[in-house]
Amino acid sequence: MTPALRTVRLTVNGTPHEVAVEPRTTLVDLLRGPLGLTGTHVGCEHGVCGACTILWNGKAVRSCIMLAVQADGAEIATVEGLAQGGELHPIQQAFLEAHGLQCGFCTPGFLMSVTELLERCPDPSDDEIKDTLGGQICRCTGYQTIFKAVRLAAEKVAAARAGGGER
Amino acid sequence: MKPPPFEYTAPTTVAEAVGLLAQHELEAKILAGGQSLMPLLNMRLARPSVLVDVARIPDLDYVREVDGGLAIGAMARQRSVELSDAVRARHALVHAATMHIAHPQNRNQGTVGGSIAHADPAAEYPALALLLDAEVRVAGPAGERTIAARDFFVTYLTTALEPAEMLVEVRLPGLPAGTGWSIQELARRHGDFALAGVMATMSLDGAGCCAAARLVLFGVGATPIRADAAEAMLRGAAPDAKTLAAAAARAAADLEEPLTDVHATADYRRTLARVLARRALAEAAARAGGSA
Numbered sequence: 001m002t003p004a005l006r007t008v009r010l011t012v013n014g015t016p017h018e019v020a021v022e023p024r025t026t027l028v029d030l031l032r033g034p035l036g037l038t039g040t041h042v043g044c045e046h047g048v049c050g051a052c053t054i055l056w057n058g059k060a061v062r063s064c065i066m067l068a069v070q071a072d073g074a075e076i077a078t079v080e081g082l083a084q085g086g087e088l089h090p091i092q093q094a095f096l097e098a099h100g101l102q103c104g105f106c107t108p109g110f111l112m113s114v115t116e117l118l119e120r121c122p123d124p125s126d127d128e129i130k131d132t133l134g135g136q137i138c139r140c141t142g143y144q145t146i147f148k149a150v151r152l153a154a155e156k157v158a159a160a161r162a163g164g165g166e167r
Numbered sequence: 168m169k170p171p172p173f174e175y176t177a178p179t180t181v182a183e184a185v186g187l188l189a190q191h192e193l194e195a196k197i198l199a200g201g202q203s204l205m206p207l208l209n210m211r212l213a214r215p216s217v218l219v220d221v222a223r224i225p226d227l228d229y230v231r232e233v234d235g236g237l238a239i240g241a242m243a244r245q246r247s248v249e250l251s252d253a254v255r256a257r258h259a260l261v262h263a264a265t266m267h268i269a270h271p272q273n274r275n276q277g278t279v280g281g282s283i284a285h286a287d288p289a290a291e292y293p294a295l296a297l298l299l300d301a302e303v304r305v306a307g308p309a310g311e312r313t314i315a316a317r318d319f320f321v322t323y324l325t326t327a328l329e330p331a332e333m334l335v336e337v338r339l340p341g342l343p344a345g346t347g348w349s350i351q352e353l354a355r356r357h358g359d360f361a362l363a364g365v366m367a368t369m370s371l372d373g374a375g376c377c378a379a380a381r382l383v384l385f386g387v388g389a390t391p392i393r394a395d396a397a398e399a400m401l402r403g404a405a406p407d408a409k410t411l412a413a414a415a416a417r418a419a420a421d422l423e424e425p426l427t428d429v430h431a432t433a434d435y436r437r438t439l440a441r442v443l444a445r446r447a448l449a450e451a452a453a454r455a456g457g458s459a
Binding site: 002003004006022023024025026029045046047050053056059060061062064065066067069070113116131132134135136 | 168169170171172173174175177198201202205206208209210218220222246266269270271272273275276356357358
C-alpha cells in the first residue's frame with residue numbers, strides 16, 4: 001500500500017517547481033533527486049550534522065528532517081543559488097580565502113547558515129557566530145578558520161552592500 | 168527514502184485536526200516543527216500511518232504577553248520566542264531556557280508546543296513548564312480543557328493528552344518582580360540534550376530569608392521532576408551555602424533511579440543533579456531581590 005502522491009509547489013533559488021512526491025520524501029531527497037540539486041549534502045539524516053542546511057523562507061533549517069510536503073508554497077534557497085554569473089558569493093569567497101573548508105562536505109550547510117546569520121546580523125558578535133556555527137559539524141576540525149571566514153564574510157558582505165552591489 | 172510510508176494530512180482548522188486524530192486514534196501522529204518526530208521517522212523508531220501536519224492551521228503561531236506571563240500558540244517556533252523583544256526584555260528565564268535548545272537551525276523549525284507535547288525528560292521546555300506551573304490548553308472531540316503542568320507529564324515521552332487531543336496553547340506565568348532564577352545543565356556539547364539539568368527560582372522576604380523557591384530537575388528521570396521536599400526545606404530559611412547544599416542534596420537523594428546509558432551512569436547523573444541544584448539555588452538566591 002503506497003500512499004497517494006502529493007503535488008508540491010515550491011520555488012528553489014528563484015525557479016518555481018511543481019513535483020509529485022510520496023509524502024515520506026524528505027526535502028533534501030526532493031532537492032537532490034527529482035530537482036537534481038546535489039549541492040545540498042546529506043550527512044547524519046537526523047538533524048544533527050547540518051550538512052543539509054538550506055534556507056526555508058529565509059530561515060536556516062535542516063532539509064533532512066523536513067518533508068517535501070511541508071515545503072509546499074515555500075521559497076527555498078540552496079548553495080547552488082549563492083554564486084552569480086560564475087562569480088562566488090562574498091561568503092563563499094571568504095571561506096576560500098580564510099581556509100574555511102578542507103574536504104568541503106559540510107560547507108554547503110555552513111554557507112547557508114552563515115547566509116541567514118549575516119542577513120539578520122550584518123555585524124555579528126562572537127557569541128552569535130558561535131551559536132550559528134554550533135549547529136554545523138565539520139569533521140576536518142576546521143572551526144577556527146571557519147570562524148575567521150565568517151568574520152571575513154561579514155566584512156565582504158558589508159563592503160559589497162556599501163559598494164552598491166546587488167547583493 | 169528513510170521514513171516508513173505514511174499518509175499526510177494538512178488540516179486547516181483545529182476541529183479538522185482533532186477529527187483526523189479521532190478517526191485514526193493511535194495510528195496518527197501530529198507533525199509540528201518535526202525536530203523530534205522526523206529523526207524518529209528517519210530512524211524508523213516511529214511508524215505512524217497518518218501524519219497530521221498542524222502547521223497549516225492559521226492563528227496557532229503567536230507569542231503574546233498575557234497577565235505578566237506568556238501565551239504561546241502551538242505552532243510558535245522556538246526561534247520566535249528567542250527573537251521576541253518582549254521575551255528578551257521581560258522574560259529572561261524563558262529566553263535563557265530557549266537558548267539551551269539545540270541550535271538556531273533547529274529552533275527555526277522546532278515549536279514550543281511540540282517540545283512540550285513530545286515530553287522528552289531531558290528537554291528544556293517541559294522542565295520550564297513544570298517550574299513555572301504552566302497551563303497547557305488542549306483541544307479534543309469534547310472541546311477544550313486546560314491541564315496543569317504538574318499533571319501533564321506522565322512518563323517518558325508520555326503526557327496526559329488523549330489520543331484525539333492536540334495541544335493548542337501553553338501559558339507560562341511570569342515571575343513576580345525580584346524573583347531570582349537559574350538554569351544549570353551539563354551537556355557534552357552546547358545544544359545537546361543535557362545529561363542532567365536543573366532550573367530554580369527564588370524570592371526573598373524582607374529579612375533576606377527564602378520566601379519561596381522552586382526547583383526542577385530534568386534529564387534524570389522519566390519526566391522533569393519538581394523537588395517538593397527540597398523546596399519545603401528552603402521556605403523561610405536563610406539561603407546560606409549550607410542550607411542550599413542540604414536542599415540540593417535532598418533533591419538528588421529523592422530521585423528514583425536516574426537513567427544509565429552510553430552517556431552517563433545513574434550515579435553520575437545523581438551526582439550531577441546535586442551539584443547543579445546547589446549551583447542553581449545559589450545563582451537564583453544571588454539574583455533574587457535585585458532587578459532580576
